[in-house]
Each structure stands twice: as C-alpha cells, then as structure tokens.
Amino acid sequence: MNLARRTMNAPALAAVYERAWRPTLFYLASGRSTGADRRFAVDSLRLGTARRVLDIACGPGNFTRYLSEHVPADGYVTGIDYSPPMLARASADNSGPRAGYVRGDARNLPFADGTFDAVCCFGALYLIPDPLHAAREMIRVLAPDGRLAVTTSYRPGNAFGELTRRTAAVSGLRMFDGQTFPDLFAAAGLVDIDQQMHRFLQYLTAVKPAAAVPQHEGRSTTSNSEV
Numbered sequence: 001m002n003l004a005r006r007t008m009n010a011p012a013l014a015a016v017y018e019r020a021w022r023p024t025l026f027y028l029a030s031g032r033s034t035g036a037d038r039r040f041a042v043d044s045l046r047l048g049t050a051r052r053v054l055d056i057a058c059g060p061g062n063f064t065r066y067l068s069e070h071v072p073a074d075g076y077v078t079g080i081d082y083s084p085p086m087l088a089r090a091s092a093d094n095s096g097p098r099a100g101y102v103r104g105d106a107r108n109l110p111f112a113d114g115t116f117d118a119v120c121c122f123g124a125l126y127l128i129p130d131p132l133h134a135a136r137e138m139i140r141v142l143a144p145d146g147r148l149a150v151t152t153s154y155r156p157g158n159a160f161g162e163l164t165r166r167t168a169a170v171s172g173l174r175m176f177d178g179q180t181f182p183d184l185f186a187a188a189g190l191v192d193i194d195q196q197m198h199r200f201l202q203y204l205t206a207v208k209p210a211a212a213v214p215q216h217e218g219r220s221t222t223s224n225s226e227v
C-alpha cells in the first residue's frame with residue numbers, strides 16, 4: 001500500500017479530514033471552496049429528482065450527508081468507502097435519515113447494474129489502483145437517464161504538468177490528462193459530457209442515456225489487498 005492510500009486509512013486523518021484537510025488541500029489544488037464543490041455536486045447530479053444516489057469513496061461522509069439533504073423525501077444517499085476509520089467518522093458525524101454507509105471497493109461495487117439515479121466520486125480516482133476500471137464500475141451501476149459527477153486530478157499537457165505528475169507519483173497519487181475520462185465516458189455511451197479544469201483538478205459530469213451503448217468489458221475481480 002503506498003503512502004497516499006496508507007494515509008487514507010489513518011484514524012488521525014479521518015478525524016481532521018472534513019474540517020481541515022479537505023478544505024485546505026482542495027482549495028490549494030483547485031482554488032475552489034468546499035461550498036462551491038458541494039453546489040457543483042447538487043447541481044450536476046440534479047438531486048431534486050434523484051431517489052437513489054451513490055457517493056463512491058465517500059471518506060467521512062462530508063459530501064454524502066449534504067447530498068442527502070437535497071434528495072426528494074423518499075430519496076436515499078449511500079456512501080461507500082474502503083477505509084474503516086473514514087467510515088467510522090461518517091457514521092458518527094454524517095449519518096441522517098436519508099444517508100447511510102457501506103464498506104466496499106470502488107473497483108468491485110456490490111450493487112446490481114443500473115441501481116442508482118445519480119453516482120458521484122469526488123477526490124478519489126487518483127488514489128485507486130485501476131482507476132479506469134473503477135470509472136466503468138460507476139457507469140455500470142448508473143441507471144438509464146442517470147447522472148454522473150466526478151472530481152479528480154488534472155495535469156496540463158506541458159513540462160509543468162509532467163513535473164506535477166512525477167511529484168505526485170512519489171506519494172502514490174496519479175495525475176490524469178484531460179482526455180482520459182471524457183474518452184472513457186464517450187466510449188461507454190454517455191452523453192452531455194462536460195469537463196471543467198480548475199488548477200490541478202478536473203470536474204466532469206455526464207448522463208447515461210435511456211438507451212446507452214452496452215459496455216463490452218467484462219467485470220474483473222480485483223484483490224482487496226491492493227487497496
């Protein structure tokens with residue numbers, strides 16, 4: 001397990017993540033506040049009509065509960081994460097009548113195809129081994145007409161971007177170019193793909209059409225020991 005993933009499993013980080021770690025590091029990385037990121041999530045996922053929502057790699061539930069306050073009265077937001085300390089904080093700090101948590105691996109989601117009206121994954125794909133497989137899993141569990149929102153790392157295609165990639169790799173963080181996810185979404189049949197860059201982060205949204213092109217890649221089992 002590399003440094004970045006070890007850090008995400010540390011109880012000390014889980015304790016300070018929502019109030020200190022996330023607001024500071026994401027502001028430095030993107031120039032955006034947590035409030036702006038939350039508004040992006042609610043707006044892009046169209047939560048007013050989303051009854052079943054999945055927050056992948058939810059950490060301490062810092063988005064999950066906020067999202068649950070914007071779903072319809074019969075809606076529910078499920079947060080899934082691999083880290084026990086993060087999930088303990090989520091249950092303690094961010095439970096609610098329409099928010100709950102399960103432990104699981106983003107690369108092998110324990111949900112049937114098309115289960116959710118909205119699926120998001122913020123600030124995690126760059127930590128996950130096989131991030132493209134994890135992205136395909138998100139699309140698999142998204143229902144037709146469902147909406148997807150992702151925030152992940154971005155490296156510009158120049159010498160500075162290459163320096164950023166090398167520096168981040170030392171701690172086990174992956175920096176993505178601007179093409180990987182739009183291309184993957186388009187290949188999976190998603191439409192209305194939108195991408196915004198803010199410093200070193202990219203914000204993506206997409207929609208699975210009612211008659212999406214089926215994914216041909218089979219699901220593969222990934223060892224949890226790699227998380």
Ligand SMILES: C[S@@+](CC[C@H](N)C(=O)[O-])C[C@H]1O[C@@H](n2cnc3c(N)ncnc32)[C@H](O)[C@@H]1O
Nearest residue numbers: 008057058059081082083086105106122123124
């Ligand atoms: C930086 S936190 C993001 C938390 C929250 N989504 C946010 O935007 O603030 C990254 C989370 O990804 C989780 N994670 C990393 N690899 C994972 C995997 N393979 N499956 C599920 N969660 C994973 C970590 O445990 C950690 O809680």
